[in-house]
Amino acid sequence: MTGIVQNLWLVPALPILAAGAIALAKQRNRIFAASLAIGSMTLSFFLSLCAFAHVLWLSHHGEQELQVVNFRWFQFGNEWLRLGWMLNPLTAVMLLMVTFVGLLIFIYSIGYMAHEENFTRFFCFLALFAGAMLGVVIANSLLLLFMCWELVGLTSYLLIGFWYHNPKAAAAAKKAFIVTRIGDLAFFLGMAWLYAQTGTLLFYDNGAGCLEHTALASLVAQTTILGLTASTGIALLIFCGAAGKSGQVPLHVWLPDAMEGPTPVSALIHAATMVAAGVFLIARIYPLMSAHTGMALPLTPTVALQVVTWVGAITAVFGAMIAVAHYDIKRILAYSTISQLGYMMMGLGVGGVAVGMFHLLTHAFFKALLFLGAGSVIHGCSGEQDIRRMGGLRRLMPITFATYAVGMLALCGFPLFFSGFWSKDAILHAAHTWSVSQVPFYLGAFGALLTAFYMTRQIYYVFGGTSRLAGASHASSHASTTPHESAAVMTIPLLILASFAMLLGLIGTPAWPWLQAFLDGQPTALHFSAFANAELLAVMLSSSLLVFLGLGLGWWFYGRKPMEDSPKADAMPDAVEQLQPRIFAVLNHSFYVDELYAATLLRLNAGWGHVCDWLDRWVWNGAVQTVAHLALGLAWADDFVDTRIVNAGFDEGCQGVSRGGKILALLQGGQVQSYLRRIGFALIALAVFLLWGAKG
Numbered sequence: 001m002t003g004i005v006q007n008l009w010l011v012p013a014l015p016i017l018a019a020g021a022i023a024l025a026k027q028r029n030r031i032f033a034a035s036l037a038i039g040s041m042t043l044s045f046f047l048s049l050c051a052f053a054h055v056l057w058l059s060h061h062g063e064q065e066l067q068v069v070n071f072r073w074f075q076f077g078n079e080w081l082r083l084g085w086m087l088n089p090l091t092a093v094m095l096l097m098v099t100f101v102g103l104l105i106f107i108y109s110i111g112y113m114a115h116e117e118n119f120t121r122f123f124c125f126l127a128l129f130a131g132a133m134l135g136v137v138i139a140n141s142l143l144l145l146f147m148c149w150e151l152v153g154l155t156s157y158l159l160i161g162f163w164y165h166n167p168k169a170a171a172a173a174k175k176a177f178i179v180t181r182i183g184d185l186a187f188f189l190g191m192a193w194l195y196a197q198t199g200t201l202l203f204y205d206n207g208a209g210c211l212e213h214t215a216l217a218s219l220v221a222q223t224t225i226l227g228l229t230a231s232t233g234i235a236l237l238i239f240c241g242a243a244g245k246s247g248q249v250p251l252h253v254w255l256p257d258a259m260e261g262p263t264p265v266s267a268l269i270h271a272a273t274m275v276a277a278g279v280f281l282i283a284r285i286y287p288l289m290s291a292h293t294g295m296a297l298p299l300t301p302t303v304a305l306q307v308v309t310w311v312g313a314i315t316a317v318f319g320a321m322i323a324v325a326h327y328d329i330k331r332i333l334a335y336s337t338i339s340q341l342g343y344m345m346m347g348l349g350v351g352g353v354a355v356g357m358f359h360l361l362t363h364a365f366f367k368a369l370l371f372l373g374a375g376s377v378i379h380g381c382s383g384e385q386d387i388r389r390m391g392g393l394r395r396l397m398p399i400t401f402a403t404y405a406v407g408m409l410a411l412c413g414f415p416l417f418f419s420g421f422w423s424k425d426a427i428l429h430a431a432h433t434w435s436v437s438q439v440p441f442y443l444g445a446f447g448a449l450l451t452a453f454y455m456t457r458q459i460y461y462v463f464g465g466t467s468r469l470a471g472a473s474h475a476s477s478h479a480s481t482t483p484h485e486s487a488a489v490m491t492i493p494l495l496i497l498a499s500f501a502m503l504l505g506l507i508g509t510p511a512w513p514w515l516q517a518f519l520d521g522q523p524t525a526l527h528f529s530a531f532a533n534a535e536l537l538a539v540m541l542s543s544s545l546l547v548f549l550g551l552g553l554g555w556w557f558y559g560r561k562p563m564e565d566s567p568k569a570d571a572m573p574d575a576v577e578q579l580q581p582r583i584f585a586v587l588n589h590s591f592y593v594d595e596l597y598a599a600t601l602l603r604l605n606a607g608w609g610h611v612c613d614w615l616d617r618w619v620w621n622g623a624v625q626t627v628a629h630l631a632l633g634l635a636w637a638d639d640f641v642d643t644r645i646v647n648a649g650f651d652e653g654c655q656g657v658s659r660g661g662k663i664l665a666l667l668q669g670g671q672v673q674s675y676l677r678r679i680g681f682a683l684i685a686l687a688v689f690l691l692w693g694a695k696g
Contacts, residue, residue, distance in 0.1 A: 002054055004047070004050045004051050004054050004087075005051075005054070005067045005069060005087050006069060007047070008047070008051060008069070008085050008087055008138055009085055009138070010043075010044075010047055011044045011047050011048060011051070011095060011099070011134050011138060012044070012131045012132070012133075012134035012135040012137075012138060012148070013131070014040040014041075014043050014044050014047075014131070015037070015040045015041060015044060015127040015128070015130045015131035015134065016127070016128060016131035016132070016135075017040070018036045018037050018039070018040035018127045018131075019037075019124050019125070019127040019128035019131060021036055022036055022037065022120060022123055022124040022127065023124050025120055026120070027117075027118065027119075027120050027121070028120075029120055030119045030120055032120075033119065033120040033123040033124065034106075034109075034110055034119075034123055036123075036127075037106055037123040037124075037126060037127040038103065038106045038107060038110075040127060041099060041102055041103045041106050041127070041130060042103060044095075044099045044130075044134065045096075045099035045100055045103050048092070048095035048096045048098075048099045048100075049096065051087055051091070051092050051095055052092040052093070052095070052096050054087070054092075055087060055088065055089055055092040056092075059089070059518065059521065065088050065089055065521055066086065066087075066088040066204060067086065067087045067088070068084055068085070068086040068087075068140045068202075068203075068204050068205070069084055069085055069086075069140075070082050070083070070084030070140065070141075070202060070205060071083060071084060081143070082141070082200075082202060082205075083139075083140075083141045083143065083144045083202075084139075084140035084141055084144070084202060084205075085138040085139060085140050085144075086138065086139075086140035086203065086204060087138070089518050089519050089521065090280075090283060090284070090353065090357065090519055091137055091138055093357070093361065093515070093518070093519070094137045094280060095134065095137055095138070097272060097361055097364050097365075098130070098133055098134055098137060098272045098273065098276075099130075099134070101271055101272040101364050101365065101368050101497075102130045102133075102268060102272055102273070104368070104372075104493040104496060104497060105126075105264050105267050105268050105271075105272070105368065105372065105493070106123075106126060106130075106264075107489060107492075107493055108264060108267075108372050108375070108489065108490050108493045108494075109122070109123070109126065109262075109264040110489050111379075111486060111487045111489040111490040112262070112263060112264055112375055112379055112490060113262060113264070116262075118162070121162075122159075122162060122262070125155055125158045125159050125162065126159070126264070126265075126268070128151070128155050129152065129155035129156070129159060129268065129273060129274075130268070130273065132148050132149075132151035132152040132154075132155055133148070133152055133272070133273040133274070133276075133277060135147075135148030135151070136148045136149055136152065136277050136280065136281075137280065140202060140203050140204060141201050141202050141203065142191050142194065142201040142202075142203065142210070142285075143191070143201045145281070145284070146187065146188070146191060149184070149187075149241070149245070149277065149281075150184065152245075152273065152274055152277060153177060153180050153181070153184065153245075154177075156176055156177070156180075156258070156269060156274050157173045157174075157176060157177040158173075159261050159262070159265040159268075159269075160172050160173040160176050160257075160258045160260060160261040160265065160269075161173025161174070161260075161261070162261055162262055162265065163260070163261070163262070166260065168257075168260050169260040169261065171257070171260075172254075172257035172258055172259075172260040172261070173260075173261075175253070175254050175257050176254040176255075176257065176258050178254075179244060179251055179253060179254040180244040180245055180251070180254060181244075182240075182244060182251060183240045183241045183242070183243055183244020183245065183251050184241050184244060186237045186238075186240030186241060187237065187238055187240060187241025187242075187244075188241075189237050190233075190234045190235075190236075190237025190238040190240075190241070191238070193230070193233070193234050193237065194210055194234050197215075197218065197219060197222070197230055197234075198210045198215040198218070198219070200215070203284070203285075210288070211285065211287045211288060212287075216231065216287060216288065216291045219231035219234065219288070219291060220291050220292060228303060229291075231288055231291040231302075231304075232302060232303050232304050234288065235285065235288050235289045235291075235302075235304035236303075236304055236307060238281065238285060238288075239282065239289075239304065239307065239308060241278070241281065242277075242278035242279070242281045242282050243278065243311065244278070245274060245275065245277050245278035245281075246275050246276075246277070246278025246279055246341045246344075246345070247275055247278075247315075247319075247337065247338045247341055248278070248311050248312065248315045248338075248341065248342065248345060249311065249314055249315045249318050249342075250593070252315065252318075252319070252338050252593075253593060253594055253597065255270075255275070255334055255337065255338055256331050256334040256335060256338075256590070258334065259328065259330040259331050259334050263330065263371060263372070263374060263375030263378060263379075264372070264375065266330055266333075266334070266371050266375075267367075267368050267371035267372050267375070268368075270333070270334065270337040270367055270368075270371055271363070271364045271365075271367045271368035271371065272364050272368060275337060275341055276360055276364065278341070279341065279344045279345065279348065279356060279357075279360050280357075280360070282308060282345070282348050282356070283348060283353045283356060283357055286348070286352070286353050288304075289302065289304045289305055289308070289348075290302055290304075290305060300435060300436065301349065301350075301434075301435070301436060305348075305349045306349065306436060307349075308345050308346075308348055308349040309345070309346050309349025309350050309431075309434070309436075309440055310349075310440065311342075311345060312341075312342045312343065312344070312345025312346030312347075312348070312349060312440075313342065313346045313431075313439070313440035313443040313444060314342070314443070315338060315339065315341065315342030315345065316339050316340075316342030316343045316346060316443060316444055316447040317339070317342075317443045317444075317446055317447045317450070318338070318339070318342070318591070319335045319336065319337070319338030319339030319340075319341075319342060320335070320336070320339040320446075320447045320450035320451055320454065321450060321587055321591075322335045322338075322587050322590050322591065323335035323336050323339065323450070323451075323454040324450060324453065324454045324457070324576065324587055325574070325576065325577070325584050325585075325587035325588040326588065327386050327387050327388055327461075328385050328386060328387075329374045329377060329378070329385050329386075329387050329390075329458065329462065330371070330374055330378075330385060332387075332454065332458055333367070333370055333371055333374060335590075336367075336370075336411065336451065336454070336455070337367060339447055339450075339451065340359070340363050340367065340411070342447070343359055343424065343427050343444065343447070344356045344359050344360050344363070344427075346427060346431060346440055346444060347359055347426070347427040347430065349440075350427070350430040350431045350433075350434040350440060351426065351427060351429075351430030351431075352430075353519055353520075354513075354515065354516035354519045354520055355426050355427055355430050355516070356427075357515075357519060358422075358423045358426055358508045358515055358516065359420075359423035359424065359426070359427060361423075361504065361515070362410070362419040362420055362422070362423040362501075362504050362505060362508075363411075363420070363423070365410075365419070365497055365500040365501050365504055366406075366407045366410035366411050366418075366419065366420055366497070366501040367407075367411070368497055369403060369404070369406065369407035369410075369494060369497035369498055369501050370404065370407040370408065370411065372490070372493060372494055372497065373400055373403055373404035373407060373494060374404075375490075376397065376400040376485075376486040376490055376491070376494065377390065377393060377397065377400060377404075377462060377483075379486055379490070380393070380396070380397050380400070380483045380484050380485060380486055381393075381469055381483050384469060387458060387461035387462050388461065388468065388572070389468050389469055390461065390462045390463075390467070390468060390469060390483075391461065391462070391463075391464065391465040391466055391467050391468040391469075392463075392464075392465055392466040392467035392468070392483075393462055393463045393467070393483055394463040394464065396467070396483045396484065396485070397463075397483060397484070397485045397486070398485065399485060399486075399491045399494065399495070400485060400486060400491065400494065401463050402498070403491075403494040403495060403497070403498040404459070404462075404463070404494075405459065405463075406418070406498040406501050406502060407497070407498065407501055408455045408456075408458075408459055410501040410502065411451060411455055412448075412451055412452040412455050412456075412547050412550065412551065413425065413448055413451070413452075413543060413547050414547060415540070415544040415547065417502060418501065418502055418505065419500075419501055419502065419503070419504040419505030419506075420501075420505070421505060421543075421544075421547075422505035422506075422508050422509050423505065423508060424448060424543065425539060425540055425543050426508065426516075427444060428441060428444050428445060428448070428539050428543055429535070429536055429539045429540075431444050432535065432539050433535070445542065445543065445546055448543055448546050448547060448550070449546040449547075449549060449550045450550065451550065452546070452547045452548075452549070452550025452551050452554065453550040453551075453553050453554045454554075455554070456550065456551050456553075456554020456555060456558065456559070457554050457557065457558050459554075460554065460555075460558035460559050461558065464558070464559060467483065469483060510530040510531060510533070510536055511526060511527055511528045511530050511531060512524065512525075512526045512527075513530075557575040557576060558575060
């Protein structure tokens with residue numbers, strides 16, 4: 001085993017150690033904090049490159065690509081609990097993506113957070129966040145993965161609520177933490193069940209791991225409620241955790257509110273780390289998700305994969321529909337992320353690990369690009385986030401506009417030249433051939449149309465027409481009326497991400513599906529004949545037409561007559577709102593899901609809280625008070641008996657003995673004359689008694 005595998009733990013450890021060192025630094029040590037955080041991520045990126053090169057070498061020479069390092073952690077009874085890390089193609093690709101995208105976001109943050117008072121604390125949290133995600137990626141133990149998973153949740157809470165003095169940010173942080181804990185509770189139950197059934201949480205352990213043949217065979221052989229196998233039940237519980245982290249319906253409500261954190265945090269959460277963790281988890285435990293009775297591969301997917309597919313397809317359309325009717329530039333991207341995460345889950349369900357992970361990788365780059373581009377826009381507009389108050393930024397911020405346009409086209413899946421086209425079409429093609437139903441395909445196609453539409457809408461609002469910031473400044477707190485291009489430390493990462501948003505798709509085209517072959521451990525070659533597949537061409541053509549239709553509709557509604565500068569720009573109705581005000585209102589309120597939760601679950605929780613309070617005050621507290629008063633009564637009775645009866649009797653007996661002793665002491669005075677006198681009296685008394693008796 002090579003040194004890179006033995007030392008793979010350094011990849012997450014370096015940012016975590018950097019976070020610890022920064023935590024000990026003073027707030028004024030800004031250069032130290034940024035240098036240490038960026039330096040640790042650079043070293044982690046270098047180690048990830050070495051790990052990726054090592055897996056490539058193994059793949060090229062036809063050797064075993066999976067390498068694990070397991071070690072004992074602690075002992076309970078006669079059993080040892082073991083943890084470990086692993087290196088395989090999936091790990092290598094994810095490490096490379098997380099460290100590279102994370103490094104660019106770290107660099108970008110120097111410019112974006114330059115005027116932040118808590119600059120040092122921000123980089124501490126950022127480094128800890130990245131280290132936790134890297135720990136999730138390398139874990140060969142579900143327990144170790146869960147520990148890093150929870151650390152991701154903690155750091156997301158700290159970063160989303162970074163501006164804790166803002167009540168909205170504090171509330172968003174609590175919401176994200178609590179909602180994801182709901183999914184994590186199911187995740188924990190699934191993990192406990194898996195350990196109870198297999199006796200291990202190691203994924204791979206020389207044939208004895210929970211994802212290896214022996215354990216999977218025992219899991220599919222056991223039947224639980226509703227006729228489901230144990231493997232299906234465990235997989236569904238773990239999927240609940242993934243759904244919470246990756247913002248799947250109905251646990252998506254935390255993700256839009258996470259926009260209250262700084263924009264680099266939004267980019268890191270929505271592109272390379274937190275939301276990607278849920279998709280990655282399903283890819284990691286895919287052998288469990290796809291386990292069948294007899295270990296065969298029937299035509300019908302497992303129940304677990306069907307659930308993943310349907311939830312993903314619904315989420316893809318759900319998020320895209322809501323994004324059509326929002327005005328906050330970051331919230332639009334947040335709902336876009338929800339939609340794209342749905343595509344990834346659907347890809348995992350209908351096409352397998354390679355299909356879902358391909359979209360995860362391409363999305364990481366173009367969504368990081370879009371969020372950082374949005375941050376550049378917000379920075380240039382002095383904090384403004386309402387797209388109705390922007391406009392005309394194409395000329396004022398040319399680099400931001402060009403890179404943002406690249407990210408927008410990649411997200412829309414513009415044909416051939418952008419990575420999103422190839423990864424999205426791979427999902428649609430797999431959905432089109434899914435044996436269960438064609439509905440996910442149509443939902444995915446409709447989502448692609450909506451994606452092109454709402455991103456075109458956003459582009460025209462932000463960059464088209466003339467600047468509306470001057471007119472809006474009278475009605476808002478943002479006084480600056482001169483948007484400006486961001487500094488090079490912010491625009492250079494945008495340019496790098498834009499290049500990857502265009503070129504990354506080349507590693508997964510039907511003619512050269514290198515990524516799919518690499519993840520599956522299969523050889524690959526360049527075959528342009530793959531485009532001769534009539535079904536593939538039909539899907540590519542139909543998806544392209546949908547993209548053009550979405551772009552065209554976006555231009556028709558928002559590009560023909562761009563909004564002009566107006567003091568009431570943010571009060572003017574949207575073009576779609578004018579056409580369908582009721583539908584627009586529903587979408588603008590995100591289908592009233594938060595309100596529904598507030599009226600049902602939260603009210604039920606509050607009501608149950610009142611019931612518990614009443615029970616605590618009047619039932620349990622009454623019982624406790626009764627017992628307490630009973631104990632006090634018994635104590636009083638005991639005190640009375642002890643004081644008035646036992647002690648009094650004992651004291652009286654002691655006093656009688658004392659008096660008797662005193663009387664006897666008088667008889668024992670020690671004077672002979674007294675003794676003789678008493679003897680004399682006694683003799684006289686005896687004589688009288690005897691004489692009286694004789695006389696009688």
